Amino acid sequence: MNYTLPHTIENHTGEKIIFKGIRHESDGDVLYGENFVQPGSGPPMHTHWLQDEGFMVLEGRIAYQIADQPVQYANPGESLVFKRGVPHRFWNAGSDVLHCAAWLKPANTIVFFLSSIYAAQNKSGKPQPELFDGAYLMTRYASEYDMTEIPGFVKKVVMPVVYRIGKLLNKYEHFKNAPQPIKVR
Template identity: 85%
Template sequence: MNYSLPHTIESHLGETLIFKSIRHEPDGDVLLCENFVQPNSGPPMHTHWLQDEGFTVLEGRIAYQIAGQPVQYANAGESIVFKRGVAHRFWNAGTDILHCDGWLKPANTIVFFLSSIYAAQNKSGKAQPELFDGAYLITRYASEYDMAEIPPFVKKVVMPIVYRVGKLLNKYEHFKNAPEPIRDAPELVDVG
């Protein structure tokens, strides 16, 4: 699935993300983005195995946490960086909309992955993505992304089973042009 940029996605949970452009650099492409987050909204604890991610707060106050560390805050004009392989989360800690410029390097499959996750959440109407879409995305792209709040047994056993059942039931036609996952991660899941 190719997306032309800029590309905007919205989650019913209160986040709008605009993938603005790609900046080509000698050591890899950088995806430039912008987000708008409603108060108390933001993604759960997650890991980008193969990407660094950064934000500069334009308006509002961001709270963020690296797994195992205390919550920290950044205000307008301040920047934060999450290194690849480090579990983290962030949310709007203010009472107004949080507005940030951001980047991810390298770009990899993030536009597809987040577009699909948001669509699956919007389809379910909950924080958890629709079951089959969620199983497809979490299992197939386990080499690139991890959701820390999903118990290991669910990620390693339940999700792959649901993924395979979804394949048997032909639930993934809308993913037929999905990009191949990048396979340079510490832990790979064979999804056949």
């Protein structure tokens, strides 16, 4: 699936991302854009195995946490970076919309992955993605992304079983042009 940039996604939980463009650099492409997060909203603890992620707060106040560390905060003009392989989460800690400039490097499959996660959340009407779509995305792209809060048994046993059942039931036609996951070499 190819997306024309700029590309905007929103989920019903209060997050909006505008993927604006890609900047080519000698050591990998940088995807840049903006995000808007409603008060109290933000993604759960997660990991990008192959990407660094950065934010600069433009408006509002961001709370963020790296696994097993205390919560920290950043205000307008302040930046933060989450290194690849480090579990993290963030949310809007203010009473107004949080607006950040954001980037990920290298870009890899993140536009497809987040677009699909948001669509699956919207389909379920809950913060958790629709069951079959969630199992597809978390199983197929496990080499790139992890949702830290999902128990290991669910990730290693339940999701792969649901993924295979979904394949048997032909639930993944809408993913037929999905990009290949990036594998660690």
